[in-house]
Amino acid sequence: MWGNAPLLRTGANLLFGISLLLVLYGAARHVLHLPVFPLNAVELSAVPQQVPVELIERVVREQVRGNFFTVDINRARVAFEQLPWVRKVSVRRKFPWSLEVELEEQAALARLSDSTLVNTYGEVFSAVSKQTLPLFIGQPNMSAQMAGMYVELSKELLPMQQEIAQLSLSPRFAWQVRLSNGMVLELGRERMQQRLARFVEVYPYSLATLSHAVMHVDLRYRNGFAAYLPNGAEVLGKRTSGNKV
Numbered sequence: 001m002w003g004n005a006p007l008l009r010t011g012a013n014l015l016f017g018i019s020l021l022l023v024l025y026g027a028a029r030h031v032l033h034l035p036v037f038p039l040n041a042v043e044l045s046a047v048p049q050q051v052p053v054e055l056i057e058r059v060v061r062e063q064v065r066g067n068f069f070t071v072d073i074n075r076a077r078v079a080f081e082q083l084p085w086v087r088k089v090s091v092r093r094k095f096p097w098s099l100e101v102e103l104e105e106q107a108a109l110a111r112l113s114d115s116t117l118v119n120t121y122g123e124v125f126s127a128v129s130k131q132t133l134p135l136f137i138g139q140p141n142m143s144a145q146m147a148g149m150y151v152e153l154s155k156e157l158l159p160m161q162q163e164i165a166q167l168s169l170s171p172r173f174a175w176q177v178r179l180s181n182g183m184v185l186e187l188g189r190e191r192m193q194q195r196l197a198r199f200v201e202v203y204p205y206s207l208a209t210l211s212h213a214v215m216h217v218d219l220r221y222r223n224g225f226a227a228y229l230p231n232g233a234e235v236l237g238k239r240t241s242g243n244k245v
Helices: 005-032 053-063 073-081 140-160 192-205
Strands: 039-046 086-095 098-107 108-111 116-119 123-127 135-137 163-167 177-180 182-186 214-222 226-230 234-236
Touching: 005 226, 073 086, 073 098, 073 192, 086 192, 108 135, 108 140, 116 140, 140 177, 140 192, 182 192, 192 214, 192 226
Parallel strands: 039 098, 135 163, 182 214
Antiparallel strands: 086 098, 108 116, 116 123, 163 177, 177 182, 214 226, 226 234
């Protein structure tokens, strides 16, 4: 081997190349850590509506470390995502010498409890809201299904000018709605939108004209409904079958 000059030259060139790469890497690493590339600003793409500004400033002070090149983008993103009311975060370097942070805030659709909310994607998150939100009663893992049903049923209620105050899904997957005027509607387990649409269509000509407010309506009949007055009397809509479905 030692008498093989071409092989020795190849080995020497290889070692020299590796040494040069290591020196260049060390020099580049040293240069990138110099204070000549400081982060001058952390910019928000939009003014937050729900996230307190002081919490964002705290994350910047405590978690955004290093200069423009060495700052850990992923660490900063994860830290911002831990803030209340934050759903998703995008962080990127922006010349000259700043970071741009884009916060997607949660849009609350309903609540499961005082501190557990459901967003418009049907996702559950923890936050405290001062908004008046409808209450979802059901298992948290059914939040997406409940959010979708809430949107569909709200569309059907527009002619009545009523909003959903409470939406319930039982363990047997039966739906119940309480309106903003206190009226409770039993929708059952199938054709919920069609049943509600049928009720909304006849409501102005049947129940709305009564002298006493109707507080409970059972829509689980094939071709009609049963409404109950506060005194226990029953008002029948068109109901050709007495069997609930």
